[in-house]
Amino acid sequence: xxxxxxxxxxxxxxxxxxxxxxxxxxxxxxxxxxxxxxxxxxxxxxxxxxxxxxxxxxxxxxxxxxxxxxxxxxxxxxxxxxxxxxxxxxxxxxxxxxxxxxxxxxxxxxxxxxxxxxxxxxxxxxxxxxxxxxxxxxxxxxxxxxxxxxxxxxxxxxxxxxxxxxxxxxxxxxxxxxxxxxxxxxxxxxxxxxxxxxxxxxxxxxxxxxxxxxxxxxxxxxxxxxxxxxxxxxxxxxxxxxxxxxxxxxxxxxxxxxxxxxxxxxxxxxxxxxxxxxxxxxxxxxxxxxxxxxxxxxxxxxxxxxxxxxxxx
Amino acid sequence: xxxxxxxxxxxxxxxxxxxxxxxxxxxxxxxxxxxxxxxxxxxxxxxxxxxxxxxxxxxxxxxxxxxxxxxxxxxxxxxxxxxxxxxxxxxxxxxxxxxxxxxxxxxxxxxxxxxxxxxxxxxxxxxxxxxxxxxxxxxxxxxxxxxxxxxxxxxxxxxxxxxxxxxxxxxxxxxxxxxxxxxxxxxxxxxxxxxxxxxxxxxxxxxxxxxxxxxxxxxxxxxxxxxxxxxxxxxxxxxxxxxxxxxxxxxxxxxxxxxxxxxxxxxxxxxxxxxxxxxxxxxxxxxxxxxxxxxxxxxxxxxxxxxxxxxxx
Numbered sequence: 001x002x003x004x005x006x007x008x009x010x011x012x013x014x015x016x017x018x019x020x021x022x023x024x025x026x027x028x029x030x031x032x033x034x035x036x037x038x039x040x041x042x043x044x045x046x047x048x049x050x051x052x053x054x055x056x057x058x059x060x061x062x063x064x065x066x067x068x069x070x071x072x073x074x075x076x077x078x079x080x081x082x083x084x085x086x087x088x089x090x091x092x093x094x095x096x097x098x099x100x101x102x103x104x105x106x107x108x109x110x111x112x113x114x115x116x117x118x119x120x121x122x123x124x125x126x127x128x129x130x131x132x133x134x135x136x137x138x139x140x141x142x143x144x145x146x147x148x149x150x151x152x153x154x155x156x157x158x159x160x161x162x163x164x165x166x167x168x169x170x171x172x173x174x175x176x177x178x179x180x181x182x183x184x185x186x187x188x189x190x191x192x193x194x195x196x197x198x199x200x201x202x203x204x205x206x207x208x209x210x211x212x213x214x215x216x217x218x219x220x221x222x223x224x225x226x227x228x229x230x231x232x233x234x235x236x237x238x239x240x241x242x243x244x245x246x247x248x249x250x251x252x253x254x255x256x257x258x259x260x261x262x263x264x265x266x267x268x269x270x271x272x273x274x275x276x277x278x279x280x281x282x283x284x285x286x287x288x289x290x291x292x293x294x295x296x297x298x299x300x301x302x303x304x305x306x307x308x309x310x311x312x313x
Numbered sequence: 314x315x316x317x318x319x320x321x322x323x324x325x326x327x328x329x330x331x332x333x334x335x336x337x338x339x340x341x342x343x344x345x346x347x348x349x350x351x352x353x354x355x356x357x358x359x360x361x362x363x364x365x366x367x368x369x370x371x372x373x374x375x376x377x378x379x380x381x382x383x384x385x386x387x388x389x390x391x392x393x394x395x396x397x398x399x400x401x402x403x404x405x406x407x408x409x410x411x412x413x414x415x416x417x418x419x420x421x422x423x424x425x426x427x428x429x430x431x432x433x434x435x436x437x438x439x440x441x442x443x444x445x446x447x448x449x450x451x452x453x454x455x456x457x458x459x460x461x462x463x464x465x466x467x468x469x470x471x472x473x474x475x476x477x478x479x480x481x482x483x484x485x486x487x488x489x490x491x492x493x494x495x496x497x498x499x500x501x502x503x504x505x506x507x508x509x510x511x512x513x514x515x516x517x518x519x520x521x522x523x524x525x526x527x528x529x530x531x532x533x534x535x536x537x538x539x540x541x542x543x544x545x546x547x548x549x550x551x552x553x554x555x556x557x558x559x560x561x562x563x564x565x566x567x568x569x570x571x572x573x574x575x576x577x578x579x580x581x582x583x584x585x586x587x588x589x590x591x592x593x594x595x596x597x598x599x600x601x602x603x604x605x606x607x608x609x610x611x612x613x614x615x616x617x618x619x620x621x622x623x624x625x626x
Contacts (some may be wrong), residue, residue: 043486089496183402186539206498207520210537214539219534219611226499232474255615262614299612302568310376 001141001247004114005032006046006133007123008103009053009071012276013083016090018229024276025057026082028123028146031233033066034280035240035267036121038288040247044114045135046070048106050077060281069111071093077102090231091205110136118160119247121239124148127158134165142252144168144243145197146235152179160195168199170239176202184215199257201242205233207254211261216254220261223269223295230275234268237280241267266291314454314560317427318345318553319359319446320436321416322366322384325589326396329403331542337589338370339395341436344546346379347548347593348553348580349434351601353560357427359383359446361419373594382424390415403544404518423449432560433553434552435479437461440471445520447478455565457481457556458510459548473508481512483552489515498523499530512570514555516548516617524574529567533574536608543588547581550593554580579604 005028012026037043044067051073062068080103083096100146106129114140122130122145134143145166151159154177163169169192174184180188187199189212200212208221242264249256266288270279318341325339342360350356357380363388375381388457393416395412419442428451435443435458447456458479464472465488476482482505485499493501502513502525513525555577562569579601583592 066531073315089490177402184539186537190539205515208532208534210534217537217611219521219537220614221521221523221532221534224499224530224532226496226497226503258615259617276524298530299614301533301609301612302571304572 001039001118002042002044002116003033003036003119003121003240003243003247004044004046004070004137005036005121005123005243006070006108006130007032007043007125007236008080008119009049009057011079011081013081013096014230014232014275014284015085016230016275017086017088019275021275023081025060026232026276027080028125028236030061031236031271031277031280032121032123032240032243033061034064035237035264035271036244036247036276037065038267038283038285039241039244039263040119041065041068042247043244044070044117046108046110046114048072048074048077048102048108050102051075052077052078053079060277062302064281067113067264070108070114072106074102074107075199081107083234086231090228093231108133108136118142119243121243122146123152123236123239127151127155127162131158131162131165132203134162142167142243142246144170144239146170146239147175149175149178157255161190164196166197167172168201169197170201170203170235172203172205172235176200200260203238205231205234208265209238209261211257213254213257218258218261220265220295221298223266223291223298225269225273228272231272233277234272237271238264238268238276241265262292262295263288266295280296314353314431315355315357315429316346316353316378316432316434316553316556316560317357317359317383317430317450317493318342318349318434318436318556319383319421319443320345320434320438320549321393322360322362322370324357324392324394325545326394326409327543327545327588328398329543329588330399330401332588334588336394339545339589340393341438341546341549343374344549344584344593345434345436345553345556345588346374347377347590348550348577348584349557349560350378351580351596351598352554352557352576353432354378355560356380356557357383357430359421359423359427361385361387361390361393361415361421363392363415364388364438365390366392373590377594380426383421383427385419385421387415396569397545399544403541406544417501421449431455432556433457434556435459435548435606436552440464440468440475444471444475444478448476455480455559457482457483457552459552460488462488462491465601476573477509479510481514482510483514483516485516485518485548489513514574517553518547520543521578522551524570524573526567526570531571531574533578534611536579536604536611538582538586541585541594544585546590547585550590551577551581554578575605575608576601579608
């Protein structure tokens, strides 16, 4: 099944304790599509850039099979740009600047070939733009949505309107606490799901993610890594891996959702090992499957054995 | 097999967003022993209190089968007291006071009946006291040790001396970063294990725990709870549950260690649902086993099924 991702394609200035890059290829749509393409041969991107956007970056996406018919290039426009600096433990970052540029007037019109997309990823954007894209898809099997504190604070009405229409919200723990107004994540999940989304995924950075679906809670850790260069885009790569796996499932049932969460976590783990999205450039499906196996070893609880000699109660 | 725990037995003044208690029964040895007793019928406590310590609290421990021959009552002494206030999300707390009192001259001498203990838990204390207790046990199958930032900063030499002699260190993530001097937990684990302990468990509060043993990394989440009243003692209850499970295993192999980590997490989850150690008072082994089953549902990754229709590489 096809995966459609709307979001940003951007210039990122990134500084981490391990290096510094200017005008790195970035943006939520970039990471989502580069991550989804390992599990789906039909990945479509919707975004806008200015005519300052280099062909070299277009080629990064096109050469990896991403459908770019929905990438609008605005004449005389400047590409959206973001700068951030990470603290020493990589768990916190300061945003240095955000230049919306062409994003401020982004009003996407989907190519006709996009309208039959099955899995829709609404990357972090103005909720009204996210809703507009969703409405242009005929009959999606699943709509996933990200958001951020800015929209929770500044456009609460259009965000709440959107939440009533999507299937799955994917946000981080601080956003879940802010959106719900409660610090306990289990209670926060209940309150957020009462706003609409049947499925809620709470991302916790280096601590993994929690998924709430039906009566089920499912937990995945982040894959333990010795070498983390740059966490930028990890949450988007996670969403892309999650969506990619679902696109290959006949039924999107609970088991499929659980496995998708593991794929999301594994693809994100490869993304953070290099700067920008470079960790996703030459990655292979078999490398992903190898880390999926390692992930099982990391989390599988052995059954009790006959070795138990004492079971006092 | 028997479990011996040395640590504090204390008066705790606790304030959380959900209530306030003065002179609550507390201390690391209290939580460790109350948690271990569900999996072991032979749990021995080593600690000191003043003669201001009420019989009522002694009875809490004795009536639950804890061997108190090693609990010293110092005449005219004041019991160790600690006060803490938790922030709204329960992840951070301020220590309001720490009155060492009888703890400042604590020099435990083990009763003869304690010397054959098999699993030894060195609760957070001066490392030289921890080492003195360890040396009085003849041939333990396993020595577990907790510590805290204070000892890392103030008694680094005696801590390092101790680390060379124990089997398993159990500390939280900020302590692991401070002890190793590196922010990445995988690298921190490698460095700490090179100081001695073959097994390292890093506790991450609401995010669960990581265990490093041999070439293996194993991850458990915290059990998701709607109702957390008081996180005090959770790390000690975790250690007690971990030690308790190991005490029932004929071989302390990797599978046993993994299961023990789950028992630790589950017993800790019951502890935080009530104030002080009260969540451990009337808990039953069958309630623990029920939550162990729920824990498997929370973490078990379903195998791939035939439903996959797309596996492009």
